[in-house]
Amino acid sequence: MTRKNAFYAQSGGVTAVINATACGLIEAARQHRDRIGKVYAGRNGIIGALTEDLIDTSRESAAAIAALRHTPAGAFGSCRYKLKSLEENRREYERLIEVFEAHNIGYFFYNGGGDSADTCLKVSQLSERMGYPIQAIHVPKTVDNDLPITDNCPGFGSVAKYIAISTLEASLDVASMAKTSTKVFVLEVMGRHAGWIAAAGGLASSEDMALPIVILFPEVTFDRDRFLAKVEQMVADHGYCSVVVSEGVRGPDGRFLSDQGLRDAFGHAQLGGVAPVVASIIKENLGYKYHWGVADYLQRAARHIASKTDVEQAYAMGKAAVQFALKGHNAVMPTIERRSSKPYRWGVGMAPLKKVANVEKMMPRSFITRDGFGITNKCREYLAPLIKGEDYPPYRNGLPRYVRLKNIAVPRKLEAFEI
């Protein structure tokens, strides 16, 4: 068989473990140098392919590649750049294939969510029609946990662990203060469409330690009166409570709760989060002193407390992508298959991209309690194994030793391309 190079790109919002996937993929490719020449990475994702800005990962030491496993964020840069439809901008797809051909690239590994699965599929289809067939493998990644077929998405387990631990720790804090001071802590978490991350806040309360936690899911329309009654009850029963609120919660008018039309003293619009809005509603109606936090990037970058399960799965997805490619598969995605929950057992499966692209997996209603403010045992059983295990990075001088790659560019061969 002829030896082809591979192209790898990171897409969309990064995670604590997307580099673990890169690590698995590059390490697996290096074990098959007879079949896969070099792995080129796109600088800043797919933009690197369009602009022929390729990174030669073969210039990185084995130690540097191994360190990707414990380094958060996107080591080669990511981007938010959705290719338009084939009809709208066929030129971009053709350019991709020209770049691949110029650099003898036969494998396209695209590491992202739903949008990138779609792009991946189109590249595969068009490359065949253009007479330069590319094996396109999508590698799953998203903290939103919303890809179909795969039981869960690499990146989600670590966010879930971070949110569960943070909710637990902040709950102990507010419990300590509640007698004379703060009675409610509000934590805003990611999840514009689906409440998977907010649900993880519910794990903070366990058999070991029951805690009063109210969750606001984007799947449940915010009902101010019922919410206030719930918080009041929690505080009456426990003296305090924590509220975990998804950024995507909407009111009965369909607008985001965070979209309060805030104006500063000069009438300028201010972009606030949803946490201060929820806190204000509580203060105004119940009078409780509150604190609020917004986890934002901290939650998805928190490699220091990544889930061991998540790291292992992220690595396995990268490795499986290479194995699939070597077996001749095309337009597929490795998946995580849950074989059993108790004890947790999982394996690697395969899904055709046609069934993955543009399908969003929402949280089942059976995962949310009837009152809409908590998670059911079914949800708990699903989530629990995903946060299991710790996988600490090495430290020096009190800080994790994350790696920064050299990211040396591959010499260009083509004309420049405007995007």
Add this chain to the structure above:
Amino acid sequence: MTRKNAFYAQSGGVTAVINATACGLIEAARQHRDRIGKVYAGRNGIIGALTEDLIDTSRESAAAIAALRHTPAGAFGSCRYKLKSLEENRREYERLIEVFEAHNIGYFFYNGGGDSADTCLKVSQLSERMGYPIQAIHVPKTVDNDLPITDNCPGFGSVAKYIAISTLEASLDVASMAKTSTKVFVLEVMGRHAGWIAAAGGLASSEDMALPIVILFPEVTFDRDRFLAKVEQMVADHGYCSVVVSEGVRGPDGRFLSDQGLRDAFGHAQLGGVAPVVASIIKENLGYKYHWGVADYLQRAARHIASKTDVEQAYAMGKAAVQFALKGHNAVMPTIERRSSKPYRWGVGMAPLKKVANVEKMMPRSFITRDGFGITNKCREYLAPLIKGEDYPPYRNGLPRYVRLKNIAVPRKLEAFEI
């Protein structure tokens, strides 16, 4: 010598390691049962003493007390309750001493910041005048790091470590996204008066990995134009930057920058943080896409990534308090003495409460760079050892195994007391 019981209370905002101090104190006391009978803890701090709501820590197993070392927040409850001056409310001080006498308490250990050092001193003074002398030992605790004499305060090192790591991780995240999306990440941290915690954000940039970080200290008046110029320069040089902003930053008018007179669509005042304000200023003037986070309680409760140095020092302070008491000391506080920075060596010292009470230690100007947006090498040398080492709690099912004590009440002997 007669055997006396001891009273221990946690005061003010809790930390990731205040329970480690409780652990050190109770374990040391248990080794001297001939001199110290039982350790009673105040339920919800000093309020527990005033209302005679005492917790009998002798009812807790050795394993439960040992687990305090790795459990964040205040295991007995804390409070924000500052005793008035002796002149204003002598009755409260007398009540404390009545309660101590009723329960044969000869040692008063008060674990807190500047205010509680003052209370501790007054109790010691008044008890002598009332003919029931109490040995009052203050035990330092505060994330604000603003107590005098002691080189640093237990609780601070762990917050500093959390902020340094979070800033590092979020910086890697925004660096990955900057090409097409977020260029600035703004992280709001605690510190209303002093910039110690904000300074810790500067540690994220190290010799191992230089990062573009702009710090806004409460010690430096916010200068909008100079700040914008700094951010613009950082983004021009690096493609992105992180801003670590202390909640206590004030504008030239002396008002908190967070106090923007925000109103919702109905004209109701909204309490926002400073992070969204800073992010809006950047967006409006430079047009950069931003993200912002507010660490709030997460930073001071983050026992999962506590500094080993901090845990050891917190434990040592509790142990030293008992040793000081047994040696007959009164109206003193154990301190952390820095013997050397490189290599870091520290020991336990002793300070008279007269020199501690009501004195606030500010960050030296020499710790802030001339442009006001960063930390100097001198600051770095001071901070670096305080975040050193990890001290992971044990885990079960993906969550830290924090302890919840039984907190059994001591039977009351006195009339009720209204506070």
